[in-house]
Amino acid sequence: QTVVTQEPSFSVSPGGTVTLTCGLSSGSVSPIYYPSWYQQTPGQAPRTLIYSTNTRSSGVPDRFSGSILGNKAALTITGAQADDESDYYCVLYISSGIWVFGGGTKLTVL
Amino acid sequence: EVQLVESGGGLVQPGGSLRLSCAASGFTFNNYSMSWVRQAPGKGLEWVSYISSTSSTIYYADSVKGRFTISRDNAKNSMYLQINSLRAEDTAVYYCAAVQVWNYYFDYWGQGTLVTVSS
Numbered sequence: 001q002t003v004v005t006q007e008p009s010f011s012v013s014p015g016g017t018v019t020l021t022c023g024l025s026s027g028s029v030s031p032i033y034y035p036s037w038y039q040q041t042p043g044q045a046p047r048t049l050i051y052s053t054n055t056r057s058s059g060v061p062d063r064f065s066g067s068i069l070g071n072k073a074a075l076t077i078t079g080a081q082a083d084d085e086s087d088y089y090c091v092l093y094i095s096s097g098i099w100v101f102g103g104g105t106k107l108t109v110l
Numbered sequence: 111e112v113q114l115v116e117s118g119g120g121l122v123q124p125g126g127s128l129r130l131s132c133a134a135s136g137f138t139f140n141n142y143s144m145s146w147v148r149q150a151p152g153k154g155l156e157w158v159s160y161i162s163s164t165s166s167t168i169y170y171a172d173s174v175k176g177r178f179t180i181s182r183d184n185a186k187n188s189m190y191l192q193i194n195s196l197r198a199e200d201t202a203v204y205y206c207a208a209v210q211v212w213n214y215y216f217d218y219w220g221q222g223t224l225v226t227v228s229s
Contacts, residue, residue, distance in 0.1 A: 036215035038155070045205060045222060046147075046155065051215035089155050093214035097169030099145075099157040 002026075002094050006102035012080045012109055020105045021072040022090030028071035033092040035073035037066060040087045040104075049088075050075060077107075085109040112136035114206050114220030121226045122196055130191040130223055132206030137218065140184040143167075143209040145216065146191050148202035156202075159191065160209065174200075196227045 003025035012018035022035055029035060031053045038046040048057040050066035053073065063078045073092075077084055090102045118130040132144070146158040159180040160169045168180055179192040189206055203224050207216040 034214040036213075038216070040155075045219040046216070047219070048215065048217060051210070051217075052213040055213070057217075087154075091155070091157070091216075097160040097167060098171075099160075099214075101147075101155045101157060104154040 002092075002100050004090065004092055004100045004102040006088075006090060006105045008103065009106045009108070012077070012084075012107065014080060014082060014109055016080050017076065017078045018080060018107065019069070019074050019076045020088055020090075020107070021069065021074050022092070022102050023072040024092070029073045029092065030068065033073075033094065035066070035068075036091055037064075037073075037075045038089045038091070039084075040089065041085075046089065080109050082109050112208075112218045114208065114218055116204060116206050116220045116223035119204065119223030119225045121228065123229050124197060124227055126196050126227070127192070127194045128196065128225060130193065130204055130206075130225070132189040132191075132220060134187045134189070134208070137208065139187040142217075143211050144182060144189045145207045145209050146178075146180065146189075147205045147207055147216065148200075149205070149222075150199070150202045153202075155205075158204070161189065162211075193225070196225075198227050201225060201227045 005023040037050040040046045054066040089104045115133045145160045161180045177195045182189040203222040205222045206220045208218040210217045
């Protein structure tokens with residue numbers, strides 16, 4: 001049973017920088033898992049932010065960036081804005097046709 | 111403009127069945143693999159099923175294997191999810207998503223359709 005881990009919650013001050021992480025219950029996250037990140041506000045569909053570790057989806061501001069930090073995938077928001085307050089989900093491509101989402105991180109901007 | 115529009119959700123009793131639909135427009139549907147992703151009330155996202163562009167490859171999450179059947183009709187730019195033997199834990203918003211297979215991510219998302227399983 002593959003479990004993808006994320007911080008349940010995080011807070012950042014407006015204008016600040018925050019890094020959310022995405023790990024594996026057993027093992028390290030690497031680019032072979034094609035980590036991707038999604039933003040979701042209540043009642044809305046997810047929005048694709050980052051794919052293939054560090055590629056921004058079309059229209060995503062460059063204050064969002066993806067990387068591998070240590071043994072985890074990471075989403076960094078630089079210069080956080082009020083409307084970045086959302087839930088953020090990572091997902092890993094585990095094997096042929098199988099994806100596993102993390103539990104999501106609720107980001108508060110205050 | 112890319113659009114994915116889900117339909118077919120509703121209230122169903124435990125053990126019942128539903129067929130969800132996803133209508134696609136604004137992109138070349140038959141070039142894309144597709145997936146269903148669900149979200150239980152107040153919970154996170156859960157990948158449910160995948161179907162390749164030609165329907166030749168299909169996968170399911172263990173939690174739905176044997177009860178859910180994914181299919182598509184490229185002539186109608188549509189994807190479907192037949193859900194049988196519904197359980198309370200299947201209560202969720204079901205999203206359809208277009209999959210970019212060379213980078214294995216969900217590129218386009220629909221707005222979702224709510225399935226409620228309750229007696």
